[in-house]
Amino acid sequence: MKEYFALIFTGGKSLIIGMMITLRELFRPVVTVQYPREKLPISPNYRGHTILIRDDEKPEKHRCISCKMCERECPSSCIDLAGEKREGVKGMVLVRYQLDFTKCSLCGTCVEICPTDALDYSQEYRHVGFTREEFHYDLLAMVEEEK
Amino acid sequence: MTTMAEKGEHRYVLNMGPQHPSTHGVLRVILEMEGEYVMDPQPVLGYGHRMHEKMAECRSWPNFLPNAARMDYLAALIYNHGYVGVVERLAAIEATPRAEYIRVITSELNRLQSHLLWLGVLVLDLGAFTPIMYTFEDREKILDILEDVTGSRLTYCYMRVGGVVRDIDDKFIERTREYIKWQRSRMPMYDKLVTGNIIFRKRIEEIGEFTPDMARRYGLTGPVLRGTGIPYDIRRAEPYSVYPEFDFDIPTETTGDCMASYLVRVREIEQSLRIIEQALDKLPDGPFMAKVPKKLKLPAGDACYAVESPRGELVYHLTGDGSDTPYRMKIRVPSFSNLSLLPELCSGMLLSDLCACMGSLDLVIPEIDR
Numbered sequence: 001m002k003e004y005f006a007l008i009f010t011g012g013k014s015l016i017i018g019m020m021i022t023l024r025e026l027f028r029p030v031v032t033v034q035y036p037r038e039k040l041p042i043s044p045n046y047r048g049h050t051i052l053i054r055d056d057e058k059p060e061k062h063r064c065i066s067c068k069m070c071e072r073e074c075p076s077s078c079i080d081l082a083g084e085k086r087e088g089v090k091g092m093v094l095v096r097y098q099l100d101f102t103k104c105s106l107c108g109t110c111v112e113i114c115p116t117d118a119l120d121y122s123q124e125y126r127h128v129g130f131t132r133e134e135f136h137y138d139l140l141a142m143v144e145e146e147k
Numbered sequence: 148m149t150t151m152a153e154k155g156e157h158r159y160v161l162n163m164g165p166q167h168p169s170t171h172g173v174l175r176v177i178l179e180m181e182g183e184y185v186m187d188p189q190p191v192l193g194y195g196h197r198m199h200e201k202m203a204e205c206r207s208w209p210n211f212l213p214n215a216a217r218m219d220y221l222a223a224l225i226y227n228h229g230y231v232g233v234v235e236r237l238a239a240i241e242a243t244p245r246a247e248y249i250r251v252i253t254s255e256l257n258r259l260q261s262h263l264l265w266l267g268v269l270v271l272d273l274g275a276f277t278p279i280m281y282t283f284e285d286r287e288k289i290l291d292i293l294e295d296v297t298g299s300r301l302t303y304c305y306m307r308v309g310g311v312v313r314d315i316d317d318k319f320i321e322r323t324r325e326y327i328k329w330q331r332s333r334m335p336m337y338d339k340l341v342t343g344n345i346i347f348r349k350r351i352e353e354i355g356e357f358t359p360d361m362a363r364r365y366g367l368t369g370p371v372l373r374g375t376g377i378p379y380d381i382r383r384a385e386p387y388s389v390y391p392e393f394d395f396d397i398p399t400e401t402t403g404d405c406m407a408s409y410l411v412r413v414r415e416i417e418q419s420l421r422i423i424e425q426a427l428d429k430l431p432d433g434p435f436m437a438k439v440p441k442k443l444k445l446p447a448g449d450a451c452y453a454v455e456s457p458r459g460e461l462v463y464h465l466t467g468d469g470s471d472t473p474y475r476m477k478i479r480v481p482s483f484s485n486l487s488l489l490p491e492l493c494s495g496m497l498l499s500d501l502c503a504c505m506g507s508l509d510l511v512i513p514e515i516d517r
Contacts, residue, residue: 011345021340022277031284043291045313047298075210107213107304108312121298 048122049101050110052143062143063118066092070110070119078103079110094140101127101135157181161498165194171268171505172512176489178498185501188493190486195516203476208234208445209308211476216302218480219514221264222456224250224257224297227306232387233452233463234308237445245433246310247389252323252426253293253305254454255419259330260289261457262412262419269409269506270341273350278341285333292322308443310436320427327420334417342413351405355492355504358403365491366484369459370415371508373399374407381455393425405507412509444471458482458509482508483515 033040052062066083078100083092111119129135164175173194179187199218203211215230216223228250235242242250263286267279290300296319297305297312305312341347359375372379378397382390398414400407445467453462459481468474485508493501 007345014339014343014345018340018344021336025281031287043295043298045295045298073209075206075213105213105217105302105304106299108298109209109212112312 042123042125044123046121046123046125047106047108048124049104049106049127049137050099050119050139051122052097052118052139053120054143062094062140063116064094064097065116065118066094067115069113069115073109073113075107075109076103076105097139099137099139101137102132158186164191168272171510174486174510174512174515176501178501180498183498185493185496185498188490188501190489192486193516195513197513197517199517200476200478203473205472207471208443208473211473212307213302213304216304217513218478218517219456219458219482219511220301221261221511222257222458223301223303224293224305225254225454225456226461227303228254228388229452229454229456229461229463231306231308232454233450233465234445236452237448237450237465237467238308238443239446240309240439240443241437242308242310243434243437244389244431245314246435246437248426248430249311249315249435250306251388251390251393252315252423252430253296253303253311255423255426256289256293256323257303258457259416259419260286260293262416263289265412265457265509266337266341269503269509270347272502272506273347275341275344275347278337281333281336281340285330288326288329292319292326295319295322307436307439309439310434314435320430323423323427327424330416330420334413337413342410348406350500351409351503351507353402354405354500355496355507356402356404357488357492361488361491362403365488367459367488368481368484369455369457369509370411371408371485371488372459373397373411375403376401381453381460385453387452387454389426390422392429393422395421405503408507408509442471444469445473456481458511458514459485478517480514480517482510482512486510486515 052064055061055063064081066081068081068083071077071079071081080096080098080100081094082096083094086093108121111121127135158179158181161178161180162175163178165173167174175191175194177189177191178185179189197217199214202214211230212227215226219226231242234240263282267282270278293303294300296315297303357375359377362372362375362377368379376399378399380397381387382395383397395418398411398418400410445465447467447469449464449466451462451464453460455461460479461481462477462479464475464477464479465473466475488508489505493504496504
């Protein structure tokens with residue numbers, strides 16, 4: 001009998017201690033961020049989908065030489081690129097760079113393998129769309145649009 | 148037509164899952180019930196099967212790196228560590244000392260966030276909503292630290308054969324130290340809020356008890372096994388990486404019930420903090436990536452590498468045949484063995500206790516199905 005009441009007493013006390021903690025939390029600063037209205041800063045090291053970056057010396061050009069190393073090494077085979085030979089231009093000219101982001105697992109193999117460091121990660125994390133085709137990114141168009 | 152009741156049987160079949168909040172994924176459990184008592188629970192697996200082992204045999208070894216993280220989304224870095232470890236062992240490559248330290252620090256941070264999520268979710272399964280909010284606040288700090296160095300928040304692809312992708316900087320060290328201080332100050336709060344709570348204690352004390360003998364029969368590992376009093380931890384039993392250089396304890400309990408595995412995990416949080424602290428103090432300078440041949444072929448032969456995941460022993464067994472594609476890869480995951488205990492453990496138990504049991508086993512279904 002004594003044990004029974006002791007249990008009720010200690011149990012009740014433990015509940016009150018718990019409630020005191022939640023009460024204290026009520027007066028602490030709010031942790032929740034109201035997402036669409038406020039945004040947290042994204043780390044500069046965040047790895048979004050890949051983008052072609054422009055040359056530091058010649059800002060009008062990207063650095064891709066269409067060697068297809070990234071296409072070959074990609075674990076999810078989500079890169080499709082093509083280059084062509086043009087008269088008067090040394091090397092290959094990139095004509096298509098398609099990234100199928102629905103398949104990409106953001107492993108970073110393409111960025112590491114690239115011999116000319118033409119690829120980098122973007123800071124984009126809000127990917128919304130109604131169709132799959134909206135996630136087939138045309139990186140060449142993106143880098144040209146930036147100009 | 149004779150009904151089951153006329154035959155003197157009152158049993159009926161209840162289907163729990165594949166979509167059920169307390170199964171933490173797509174696990175289906177067929178429960179044979181008698182009233183509110185579970186007489187025969189049978190787990191049905193395979194809803195999340197993605198043939199990871201077969202995928203390893205079909206592609207070159209570097210292409211499997213992102214897959215490792217997708218098996219157990221809560222311990223992605225530890226799965227990374229196991230995979231690069233087995234390739235390094237087979238190809239006889241040594242990672243640089245600095246890389247090994249970074250691997251240990253990030254792995255332990257990963258273990259902490261897995262334990263914090265488990266703590267919140269176990270209590271959530273039992274009906275208390277508040278603690279998960281607090282654990283998520285702590286967990287968010289770890290995710291921010293890891294995001295800064297690895298670039299992603301959950302399915303990391305950070306480790307490479309011979310080292311890691313990116314070096315850690317002073318900012319990372321400073322933030323991690325701050326985090327350790329913060330987490331230590333939070334633990335007494337969890338003690339009062341969760342461990343001391345009478346309702347919580349009544350729900351998990353003396354529920355789902357099992358003996359060391361039963362644990363051995365089913366091949367249990369991890370905190371569930373340590374809850375029965377066996378101090379078996381891969382970090383001590385079969386040390387890998389630079390773990391022998393750190394001073395940490397292996398918490399054990401003797402009762403083997405849900406409360407025991409709960410207490411073991413909560414104490415492991417403190418041990419992980421200790422490991423990180425020591426690793427940050429001892430962090431050597433030097434390159435974070437060893438020299439690895441560009442076209443590395445796996446030599447013929449096989450290698451085994453075991454790591455301690457938050458849920459138990461994770462073993463990669465890799466067989467190479469001289470090409471860059473593995474001939475066979477076998478992955479031994481802890482949750483699979485831990486789940487196989489369920490039918491014997493939970494027979495004759497109340498349905499609500501089954502949820503507590505499954506919560507304390509800390510199941511991650513994609514890892515079981517892989």
